Amino acid sequence: MxxxxxxxxxxxxxxxxxxxxxxxxxxxxxxxxxxxxxxxxxxxxxxxxxxxxxxxxxxxxxxxxxxxxxxxxxxxxxxxxxxxxxxxxxxxxxxxxxxxxxxxxxxxxxxxxxxxxxxxxxxxxxxxxGPVELREPDPGESALVLPTLGIPPHALGPGLRVASVGRPRLLVPVASPSVLAALAPDMERLRAACDRLGLLGCYVYAAPSPSGRVAARMFAPSIGVPEDVANANSTACLAAHLGERGIDRVTVDMGDSLGSPATLRARTSGQGLRLxxxxxxxxxxxxx
The missing domain is CATH 3.10.310.10 (Diaminopimelate Epimerase; Chain A, domain 1)
Structure with a gap:
């Protein structure tokens, strides 16, 4: 204390x-x-x-x-x-x-x-x-941000979205947990790109398992957090995005790359989203 x-x-x-x-x-x-x-x-x-x-x-x-x-x-x-x-x-x-x-x-x-x-x-x-706003990124946003993350082009998954719960962030799907674990973003370039676009950062996640288990990492140098151990707001954004695809429960693992394992849970229903x-x-x- x-x-x-x-x-x-x-x-x-x-x-x-x-x-x-x-x-x-x-x-x-x-x-x-x-x-x-x-x-x-x-x-x-x-x-x-x-x-x-x-x-x-x-x-x-x-x-x-x-x-x-x-x-x-x-x-x-x-x-x-x-x-x-x-x-x-x-x-x-x-x-x-x-x-x-x-x-x-x-x-x-x-x-x-x-x-x-x-x-x-x-x-x-x-x-x-509360409510989550989702939209497609425009080509300029993707072109400016994605190269700073170091994701091989073949490893980028479908479903890139911009999500906002007060401040927007980019939801970035990758092909597998191994691709996610290997990421080493250029933090200076990522911050400059996010600052220019008004983004909080990038929430990168691997495709969910059939049970809704997801691995994710959040990079947010624009708020002084190069990588967040557990980013619940972005997990809620992901839950809202996946809810549109019929996945109503997700369990998200984060923090492993930082040696501090964290897990978040989110579910969507007719009553809204709980985190x-x-x-x-x-x-x-x-x-x-």
């Missing part, structure tokens, strides 16, 4: 796989901090992202929390794995046997339900996801 402005910061491992790995995410209560201070928290905590939590008045008998997300580059409009980390953090801090622990979350202009089922030091967290993962929670101190 680290301290920031006199407040404790918990490092929560979001989207862990089989009790290991996950994406280290700094979570703390928000306060009268400047954004420059908030930007320093991820690095100080040894994390790529930080989540700042503020409690509001209860709604329909449930706690309500607003979330803000930062990397070293600045604020993000949303962060899926940060939302899962916050749900685990809040469930641990509630120190209640209520199972599942249910809350209402506010991120940007959206209000939505989330829950966490506690299992010892872990929590199974999920939340209702989830297992969260390793180090119990934060109870607040008055």
């Amino acid at each position: 680290v301290f920031f402005g006199g407040a404790s910061v918990s490092v929560v491992h979001a989207c862990a796989r089989d009790g290991r790995g996950g994406s280290p995410t700094a979570v703390t209560d928000d306060g009268p901090y400047g954004d420059d201070e908030r930007r320093r928290v991820p690095g100080a905590a040894g994390a790529s992202h930080a989540v700042f939590v503020s409690r509001g008045p209860e709604q329909d008998g449930r706690p309500v929390f607003s979330l803000r997300f930062f990397t070293s580059e600045g604020e993000l409009p949303s962060c899926g794995h940060g939302t899962l980390a916050a749900l685990g953090y809040l469930a641990a801090r509630a120190d209640t046997d209520s199972d599942p622990y249910r809350v209402t979350l506010r991120v940007g202009g959206r209000t939505f339900p989330g829950r966490a089922v506690r299992k010892g030091p872990y929590a199974e967290a999920d939340f209702a996801y 989830g993962g297992d969260v390793l929670v180090t119990r934060p101190p109870l607040l008055p």
Whole structure:
């Protein structure tokens, strides 16, 4: 645990796989901090992202929390794995046997339900996801970005899409997990291309297995994260894309190339999209 402005910061491992790995995410209560201070928290905590939590008045008998997300580059409009980390953090801090622990979350202009089922030091967290915008990339976008990833032309799969949940990113299919594992993007060129096009980054994934298992990697140097251990927003984008093809459940493995295995789950239905993962929670101190 680290301290920031006199407040404790918990490092929560979001989207862990089989009790290991996950994406280290700094979570703390928000306060009268400047954004420059908030930007320093991820690095100080040894994390790529930080989540700042503020409690509001209860709604329909449930706690309500607003979330803000930062990397070293600045604020993000949303962060899926940060939302899962916050749900685990809040469930641990509630120190209640209520199972599942249910809350209402506010991120940007959206209000939505989330829950966490506690299992010892872990929590199974999920939340209702918002709409995902999908479109075909134009030739100029593809021509500028794809060469920076180093994907052999014969190894590029069908179904290239631009997906947006606040900021657009490129979904890039490749032929196999081995092609995915071998990628070594030119980060400087990738950042320049993404900055020019206003893209968050590139989410590269191998074709799903018949059971919906997918391997993926997220490259986002434009937000100060060359490769993300677990990118839940992009996983939701992929789930929305695959849902159009009749695949309503996906399990996505990430982080193996970074030595921190992570797994995310997403499902689509008539009620919308839900995104989830297992969260390793180090119990934060109870607040008055």
